[in-house]
Amino acid sequence: MALAVKRDARMNVAAYRRWVEPRPDEERWELLDGVPVLMAPPSARHQRIVTNLIKRLDNLAEPRGCGAYPGLAILSDAMDDYAPYPDVVVHCGPMPPTGFVDDPLVIVEVLSPGTMTNDRGHKLAFYATMPSLQTLLIVYQNEARIEVWRCDAGWIMQPVGADEVVDLPELGGTLPVAEIYDRVTF
């Protein structure tokens, strides 16, 4: 469990970007609550779900001049001590020049057991500060469950189950839950 223990050692985004620059390429660090946190290697199951999501989301996004990406970091003007890497980001307009974006349209987090309290708590509150964000999806790994958090619903959670479909009006399409869990068995 990642706990932000040392309050006084808190880093802001500018300090974090200087600090993370010389780290080895294969290391992925998120800045959470002012603390750099090393991301653990994900499971194959996690990556299967991410791949399914990206295929479907990118198909919906492309005709609208948008794209679905893994591994982009999110920055918000409202909170200077967060730079999380969601599993999938949908971004519109020209391709971002760096790996940092501050105008995501859709964000998806696939839950891992070890990051559950961060992904369902702190990070979510951070994402909700972004004016461009329309939809946040929390995708469970060990059950067919997707939580839909929408800006136009006041960021109130709506759970979607196995036989249902997630509506994505901002992309003019839907995400069938069965497709997200394709080739995943419980």
Place this chain on the structure above:
Amino acid sequence: MALAVKRDAGMNVPAFRLWVEGRPEHERWELLDGEPVLMAPPRERHQRIVMNLAGRLDALAEPRGCRAMPGLAILSDAMDDFAPIPDVVVRCGPPLPDGYATDPLLVAEVLSPSTVSLDRGRKFDFYRTVPSLKVLLIVYSDETRVELWRREAEDWSGTALSLDGTVALPELDGAVPVRDIYRGLTS
């Protein structure tokens, strides 16, 4: 969504207890991440679930010299800027001189739509630092879903239960059927 915005104004538990002493009796305040947060009056549906759960848990706890109660604040030695008030606490041992418990066996949070990310995030991280705590229940109020989180060695593992499931509580030699937690509610 409650955000702790003012980092530098952080209050610790002693300062909070002094401060809260002066508040009117009917106000319920939690200390979350160094900030006092006023608890909103809960919905009837939420309270119905709390009563169902507290009743079941108390019936299991009493023969073991333990009890289930609403409204106690929880303190942890590991984090001095939190004093949350979970919906139900099970604790054993002699009665407390005040409303602050450091030795809960079980804590249950019944989710409200506006507190979901706080209850499953920061509060959850806090409860995990309380050494006596063995079981954490997260009870959804807008769907029939209970997450049973249990301390196992150094880590916590969670199981999601639906209407036909049962919350097994070996530490109280018993179990609570999920159906009983939602008794009287049709969704």
